[in-house]
Amino acid sequence: MSSDQIPWVYVKPPQRIELLGEVKHRLVSPSEREVEIIVKPDESLGFELALAALALDGSRSMLRAYGAALPKMIRRKQNTVHPIAQDLSTFLAKNSRNQCAIAYWACGDDGSEIEPVGIMGSSDIQSYEFAGAQNWGGGTKVTPIVQYFWEQVFAGTEKQGIAVILTDGAWDDEDNERLIEFTEVMCQEVAAGQRQLMKCVIVGLKTKDNENEVERIDARFEALNNYESPTEIDVWDTKWVDEMDGWIELFFELVKEWSLGIGGFVEAQGQRALQQDAFDFGIKFSVPANATSFTIHLDGLGDYTQELG
Numbered sequence: 001m002s003s004d005q006i007p008w009v010y011v012k013p014p015q016r017i018e019l020l021g022e023v024k025h026r027l028v029s030p031s032e033r034e035v036e037i038i039v040k041p042d043e044s045l046g047f048e049l050a051l052a053a054l055a056l057d058g059s060r061s062m063l064r065a066y067g068a069a070l071p072k073m074i075r076r077k078q079n080t081v082h083p084i085a086q087d088l089s090t091f092l093a094k095n096s097r098n099q100c101a102i103a104y105w106a107c108g109d110d111g112s113e114i115e116p117v118g119i120m121g122s123s124d125i126q127s128y129e130f131a132g133a134q135n136w137g138g139g140t141k142v143t144p145i146v147q148y149f150w151e152q153v154f155a156g157t158e159k160q161g162i163a164v165i166l167t168d169g170a171w172d173d174e175d176n177e178r179l180i181e182f183t184e185v186m187c188q189e190v191a192a193g194q195r196q197l198m199k200c201v202i203v204g205l206k207t208k209d210n211e212n213e214v215e216r217i218d219a220r221f222e223a224l225n226n227y228e229s230p231t232e233i234d235v236w237d238t239k240w241v242d243e244m245d246g247w248i249e250l251f252f253e254l255v256k257e258w259s260l261g262i263g264g265f266v267e268a269q270g271q272r273a274l275q276q277d278a279f280d281f282g283i284k285f286s287v288p289a290n291a292t293s294f295t296i297h298l299d300g301l302g303d304y305t306q307e308l309g
Contacts, residue, residue: 007226008036013243015309019296021252025287025308033289035273037296037306038252039260039281040245047251050159050196051099051119052092055145056085057167057205058104058133059111065168065207066132076129084205084241085130085166091247092164093122100125101153103145104133105165111139114148140169143178146200150186154198162199164250168210170217183227183235191231201250204240256282262301268294 011023021040028034063069067078076082093100098121107113115133142165149163171179189195202224204217221238229235237253258281265275268287273294287294287308295305 007222009308010225011306011309013245015307017304017306019304020306021249023306023308027289028286029289031289033287033291033308034284035287035294035308036282036284038256039279039283041248041251041255041281047095047254048159049096049161050157051101051154051161052096053101053103053149053153053161053163054085054089054092055103055105055149055163055165056081056130056132057106057140057165057169058115058135059106059137059140059169061140061169061209062132062207063136064209065205066130068132068136075131079131080207081132081166081205082130086125086128088164088166088203088247089120089125090122092162092250093120093125095251096161098122101149102128103148105142105145105148106137106140106167106169107133107135109138110141111137112141112144113137114145116148140167140171141175142167142171142202143175143182146179147182149200150182150198154196157196157198160197160199160254162201162250162254165200165202166205167202167217168205168207170213170220176220176223179224180227183224184229186235187229187231187233190233191229197233197235199237199254200235201237201239201253203244203250204238206240206242252281256280262298264296264298266294266296 006026008024008026016023020037022038025033025035065081067075070078089100099119101119102117104115107115154161190197224236260279260281263277266273266285268291273287274285293307295303297303
Protein backbone atom coordinates (compact mmCIF):
# COMPACT_ATOMS: atom_id res chain seq x y z
CA MET A 1 0.00 0.00 0.00
CA SER A 2 1.42 3.39 -0.99
CA SER A 3 1.54 6.13 1.63
CA ASP A 4 -1.27 8.11 -0.01
CA GLN A 5 -3.59 5.11 0.44
CA ILE A 6 -3.04 4.91 4.19
CA PRO A 7 -6.03 6.39 6.05
CA TRP A 8 -5.54 9.38 8.32
CA VAL A 9 -6.19 9.35 12.06
CA TYR A 10 -7.96 12.55 13.14
CA VAL A 11 -7.47 14.13 16.57
CA LYS A 12 -10.81 15.59 17.60
CA PRO A 13 -11.95 17.79 20.49
CA PRO A 14 -11.37 17.78 23.40
CA GLN A 15 -7.96 16.23 22.65
CA ARG A 16 -7.22 18.82 19.93
CA ILE A 17 -5.75 22.05 21.33
CA GLU A 18 -7.49 25.41 20.80
CA LEU A 19 -4.81 26.76 18.45
CA LEU A 20 -5.49 24.10 15.84
CA GLY A 21 -8.57 23.57 13.72
CA GLU A 22 -7.47 20.22 12.33
CA VAL A 23 -4.88 17.61 13.31
CA LYS A 24 -4.39 14.35 11.42
CA HIS A 25 -1.57 11.81 11.24
CA ARG A 26 -0.73 8.44 9.71
CA LEU A 27 2.06 5.88 9.98
CA VAL A 28 3.84 5.71 6.61
CA SER A 29 6.80 3.49 7.60
CA PRO A 30 8.13 1.69 10.67
CA SER A 31 10.14 4.84 11.49
CA GLU A 32 8.00 7.73 10.21
CA ARG A 33 4.61 9.29 10.95
CA GLU A 34 3.19 12.03 8.71
CA VAL A 35 1.34 14.88 10.42
CA GLU A 36 -0.81 17.61 8.90
CA ILE A 37 -2.32 20.46 10.92
CA ILE A 38 -4.35 23.56 10.16
CA VAL A 39 -4.06 26.61 12.42
CA LYS A 40 -7.55 27.85 13.26
CA PRO A 41 -8.34 31.16 11.52
CA ASP A 42 -9.94 33.96 13.50
CA GLU A 43 -13.70 34.44 13.12
CA SER A 44 -13.14 38.05 12.06
CA LEU A 45 -10.70 37.13 9.29
CA GLY A 46 -13.34 37.71 6.62
CA PHE A 47 -13.69 35.96 3.29
CA GLU A 48 -14.75 37.17 -0.13
CA LEU A 49 -15.95 34.04 -1.89
CA ALA A 50 -17.56 34.18 -5.30
CA LEU A 51 -20.62 32.35 -3.99
CA ALA A 52 -21.72 30.12 -1.15
CA ALA A 53 -24.42 27.48 -1.20
CA LEU A 54 -26.33 25.52 1.41
CA ALA A 55 -28.10 22.24 0.68
CA LEU A 56 -30.56 20.96 3.27
CA ASP A 57 -31.44 17.28 3.57
CA GLY A 58 -35.01 16.74 2.37
CA SER A 59 -35.25 13.01 3.06
CA ARG A 60 -38.06 11.56 5.18
CA SER A 61 -35.65 10.81 8.01
CA MET A 62 -35.59 14.58 8.63
CA LEU A 63 -39.36 14.88 9.18
CA ARG A 64 -39.12 14.91 12.97
CA ALA A 65 -36.18 17.34 13.00
CA TYR A 66 -38.26 19.82 10.98
CA GLY A 67 -41.38 19.14 13.05
CA ALA A 68 -43.07 18.64 9.69
CA ALA A 69 -45.87 16.39 10.96
CA LEU A 70 -46.97 18.84 13.66
CA PRO A 71 -49.76 21.43 13.41
CA LYS A 72 -48.49 24.70 11.91
CA MET A 73 -49.03 26.65 15.12
CA ILE A 74 -46.40 24.63 17.01
CA ARG A 75 -44.23 23.42 14.11
CA ARG A 76 -41.84 26.38 14.18
CA LYS A 77 -41.09 25.91 17.87
CA GLN A 78 -40.24 22.23 17.39
CA ASN A 79 -38.27 22.75 14.16
CA THR A 80 -34.67 22.15 15.25
CA VAL A 81 -33.28 22.59 11.71
CA HIS A 82 -34.55 26.16 11.19
CA PRO A 83 -32.23 27.96 13.66
CA ILE A 84 -29.21 25.97 12.44
CA ALA A 85 -29.98 26.60 8.76
CA GLN A 86 -30.77 30.28 9.31
CA ASP A 87 -27.58 30.93 11.28
CA LEU A 88 -25.43 28.90 8.88
CA SER A 89 -26.81 30.48 5.68
CA THR A 90 -26.46 33.96 7.18
CA PHE A 91 -22.81 33.23 7.97
CA LEU A 92 -22.22 31.94 4.44
CA ALA A 93 -23.88 34.97 2.83
CA LYS A 94 -21.79 37.29 5.01
CA ASN A 95 -18.64 35.79 3.53
CA SER A 96 -19.76 35.56 -0.11
CA ARG A 97 -20.91 38.99 -1.27
CA ASN A 98 -24.18 38.68 0.65
CA GLN A 99 -25.48 35.79 -1.41
CA CYS A 100 -26.16 32.19 -0.50
CA ALA A 101 -27.80 29.71 -2.88
CA ILE A 102 -30.20 27.50 -0.93
CA ALA A 103 -31.75 24.21 -2.00
CA TYR A 104 -33.27 21.05 -0.54
CA TRP A 105 -31.74 17.76 -1.69
CA ALA A 106 -32.48 14.02 -1.29
CA CYS A 107 -36.06 14.77 -2.31
CA GLY A 108 -38.51 12.61 -4.30
CA ASP A 109 -39.23 8.89 -4.21
CA ASP A 110 -35.62 7.73 -4.56
CA GLY A 111 -33.92 10.74 -2.93
CA SER A 112 -32.36 12.04 -6.15
CA GLU A 113 -34.46 15.17 -6.70
CA ILE A 114 -33.47 18.76 -5.96
CA GLU A 115 -35.80 21.57 -4.79
CA PRO A 116 -34.01 24.91 -5.37
CA VAL A 117 -35.09 27.76 -3.10
CA GLY A 118 -32.96 30.46 -4.73
CA ILE A 119 -30.12 32.85 -3.97
CA MET A 120 -30.75 34.86 -0.82
CA GLY A 121 -29.10 37.73 1.01
CA SER A 122 -28.97 38.10 4.78
CA SER A 123 -32.26 40.03 5.04
CA ASP A 124 -34.11 37.45 2.94
CA ILE A 125 -32.70 34.64 5.03
CA GLN A 126 -33.97 36.24 8.25
CA SER A 127 -37.53 36.25 6.94
CA TYR A 128 -37.42 32.79 5.35
CA GLU A 129 -38.74 29.76 7.23
CA PHE A 130 -36.67 26.63 6.75
CA ALA A 131 -39.65 24.29 6.93
CA GLY A 132 -38.34 21.37 4.87
CA ALA A 133 -38.89 19.92 1.42
CA GLN A 134 -42.16 19.88 -0.49
CA ASN A 135 -41.65 16.29 -1.68
CA TRP A 136 -39.84 14.40 1.07
CA GLY A 137 -37.28 11.90 -0.17
CA GLY A 138 -37.34 8.14 0.12
CA GLY A 139 -33.55 7.87 0.02
CA THR A 140 -30.32 9.83 0.37
CA LYS A 141 -28.37 10.49 -2.84
CA VAL A 142 -25.74 13.20 -2.57
CA THR A 143 -24.28 13.16 -6.10
CA PRO A 144 -27.26 14.99 -7.71
CA ILE A 145 -26.92 18.04 -5.43
CA VAL A 146 -23.16 18.23 -6.02
CA GLN A 147 -23.75 18.06 -9.79
CA TYR A 148 -26.49 20.68 -9.56
CA PHE A 149 -24.28 23.13 -7.68
CA TRP A 150 -21.27 22.48 -9.94
CA GLU A 151 -23.05 22.54 -13.29
CA GLN A 152 -25.66 25.23 -12.64
CA VAL A 153 -25.13 27.35 -9.52
CA PHE A 154 -21.31 27.73 -9.56
CA ALA A 155 -20.81 27.64 -13.32
CA GLY A 156 -18.93 30.75 -14.44
CA THR A 157 -17.77 31.90 -10.99
CA GLU A 158 -14.45 33.75 -11.11
CA LYS A 159 -13.27 32.94 -7.58
CA GLN A 160 -13.43 30.03 -5.17
CA GLY A 161 -16.75 29.14 -3.61
CA ILE A 162 -18.09 26.83 -0.95
CA ALA A 163 -21.04 24.42 -0.97
CA VAL A 164 -22.23 23.16 2.41
CA ILE A 165 -24.41 20.04 2.48
CA LEU A 166 -26.37 19.35 5.67
CA THR A 167 -27.43 15.73 6.23
CA ASP A 168 -28.54 13.22 8.84
CA GLY A 169 -27.91 10.11 6.75
CA ALA A 170 -25.40 8.12 4.74
CA TRP A 171 -25.73 7.66 0.99
CA ASP A 172 -25.75 4.20 -0.63
CA ASP A 173 -22.82 2.40 -2.27
CA GLU A 174 -23.94 3.08 -5.84
CA ASP A 175 -24.30 6.80 -5.17
CA ASN A 176 -20.95 6.81 -3.38
CA GLU A 177 -19.25 5.42 -6.50
CA ARG A 178 -20.91 8.08 -8.64
CA LEU A 179 -19.84 10.75 -6.15
CA ILE A 180 -16.18 9.71 -6.28
CA GLU A 181 -16.30 9.65 -10.09
CA PHE A 182 -17.83 13.12 -10.23
CA THR A 183 -15.35 14.40 -7.65
CA GLU A 184 -12.54 13.48 -10.02
CA VAL A 185 -14.31 15.30 -12.86
CA MET A 186 -14.35 18.46 -10.74
CA CYS A 187 -10.71 18.00 -9.76
CA GLN A 188 -9.64 17.61 -13.38
CA GLU A 189 -11.51 20.75 -14.48
CA VAL A 190 -10.03 22.81 -11.64
CA ALA A 191 -6.52 21.48 -12.30
CA ALA A 192 -6.86 22.34 -16.00
CA GLY A 193 -7.78 25.93 -15.15
CA GLN A 194 -11.27 25.53 -16.62
CA ARG A 195 -13.08 26.10 -13.31
CA GLN A 196 -12.55 27.63 -9.90
CA LEU A 197 -12.66 25.33 -6.87
CA MET A 198 -16.06 24.64 -5.32
CA LYS A 199 -15.12 23.44 -1.86
CA CYS A 200 -17.70 20.91 -0.68
CA VAL A 201 -18.27 20.47 3.05
CA ILE A 202 -20.73 17.86 4.28
CA VAL A 203 -22.04 18.71 7.74
CA GLY A 204 -23.59 15.88 9.73
CA LEU A 205 -26.57 16.46 12.00
CA LYS A 206 -27.09 13.96 14.80
CA THR A 207 -30.75 13.34 15.65
CA LYS A 208 -32.79 10.87 17.68
CA ASP A 209 -33.55 9.02 14.46
CA ASN A 210 -30.00 8.42 13.22
CA GLU A 211 -28.22 7.29 16.40
CA ASN A 212 -27.65 3.82 14.94
CA GLU A 213 -26.37 5.21 11.63
CA VAL A 214 -23.67 7.57 12.92
CA GLU A 215 -20.93 4.96 12.49
CA ARG A 216 -21.93 4.38 8.85
CA ILE A 217 -22.07 8.12 8.17
CA ASP A 218 -18.64 8.50 9.76
CA ALA A 219 -17.29 5.84 7.38
CA ARG A 220 -18.59 7.84 4.40
CA PHE A 221 -17.08 11.01 5.87
CA GLU A 222 -13.71 9.33 6.33
CA ALA A 223 -13.71 8.02 2.75
CA LEU A 224 -14.27 11.53 1.38
CA ASN A 225 -11.68 13.08 3.69
CA ASN A 226 -9.13 10.49 2.59
CA TYR A 227 -9.85 10.76 -1.13
CA GLU A 228 -6.73 11.98 -2.89
CA SER A 229 -7.01 12.96 -6.54
CA PRO A 230 -3.98 12.55 -8.82
CA THR A 231 -4.40 16.28 -9.48
CA GLU A 232 -3.83 17.02 -5.74
CA ILE A 233 -7.00 19.15 -5.81
CA ASP A 234 -8.83 18.74 -2.50
CA VAL A 235 -12.60 19.09 -2.92
CA TRP A 236 -14.01 17.53 0.25
CA ASP A 237 -14.22 18.25 3.94
CA THR A 238 -16.66 16.88 6.52
CA LYS A 239 -17.88 18.04 9.93
CA TRP A 240 -20.36 17.12 12.65
CA VAL A 241 -22.44 20.06 13.89
CA ASP A 242 -22.07 19.03 17.55
CA GLU A 243 -18.25 18.91 17.23
CA MET A 244 -17.85 22.36 15.68
CA ASP A 245 -16.68 25.37 17.70
CA GLY A 246 -18.21 27.73 15.14
CA TRP A 247 -19.05 28.04 11.45
CA ILE A 248 -15.56 29.41 10.80
CA GLU A 249 -14.46 25.74 10.79
CA LEU A 250 -16.08 25.41 7.37
CA PHE A 251 -13.25 27.52 5.95
CA PHE A 252 -10.31 25.60 7.47
CA GLU A 253 -9.54 23.75 4.25
CA LEU A 254 -9.73 26.94 2.20
CA VAL A 255 -7.04 28.74 4.22
CA LYS A 256 -4.46 25.93 4.18
CA GLU A 257 -2.21 27.67 1.67
CA TRP A 258 -2.63 31.18 3.10
CA SER A 259 0.42 32.61 4.87
CA LEU A 260 0.21 32.76 8.64
CA GLY A 261 2.92 35.41 8.62
CA ILE A 262 4.63 33.90 11.65
CA GLY A 263 7.71 31.67 11.69
CA GLY A 264 8.87 29.06 14.13
CA PHE A 265 9.58 25.36 14.38
CA VAL A 266 8.04 21.98 15.21
CA GLU A 267 9.68 19.47 17.55
CA ALA A 268 8.90 15.89 18.57
CA GLN A 269 10.91 13.67 20.91
CA GLY A 270 13.57 16.38 21.12
CA GLN A 271 14.10 16.40 17.34
CA ARG A 272 13.46 19.38 15.07
CA ALA A 273 10.82 18.22 12.55
CA LEU A 274 10.37 21.51 10.70
CA GLN A 275 11.58 25.10 10.78
CA GLN A 276 10.23 27.97 8.66
CA ASP A 277 10.49 31.75 8.54
CA ALA A 278 6.76 31.96 7.83
CA PHE A 279 4.25 29.14 8.24
CA ASP A 280 1.09 28.75 6.18
CA PHE A 281 -2.18 28.03 8.00
CA GLY A 282 -1.70 24.44 6.80
CA ILE A 283 1.52 22.82 8.05
CA LYS A 284 2.92 19.41 7.07
CA PHE A 285 5.79 17.58 8.74
CA SER A 286 7.00 14.15 9.81
CA VAL A 287 7.80 12.86 13.29
CA PRO A 288 9.25 9.56 14.58
CA ALA A 289 6.75 6.70 14.26
CA ASN A 290 6.50 6.25 18.03
CA ALA A 291 6.01 9.95 18.79
CA THR A 292 2.99 10.53 21.03
CA SER A 293 2.97 14.33 20.72
CA PHE A 294 4.61 17.30 19.04
CA THR A 295 5.25 20.92 20.00
CA ILE A 296 4.88 23.85 17.64
CA HIS A 297 6.79 27.01 18.55
CA LEU A 298 5.43 30.23 17.07
CA ASP A 299 7.87 33.15 17.20
CA GLY A 300 6.68 35.79 19.64
CA LEU A 301 3.74 33.68 20.83
CA GLY A 302 5.16 30.61 22.55
CA ASP A 303 4.98 26.82 22.53
CA TYR A 304 1.89 24.69 21.93
CA THR A 305 1.94 20.94 22.55
CA GLN A 306 -0.50 18.59 20.83
CA GLU A 307 -1.00 14.95 21.80
CA LEU A 308 -1.35 12.43 18.98
CA GLY A 309 -4.29 10.39 20.25
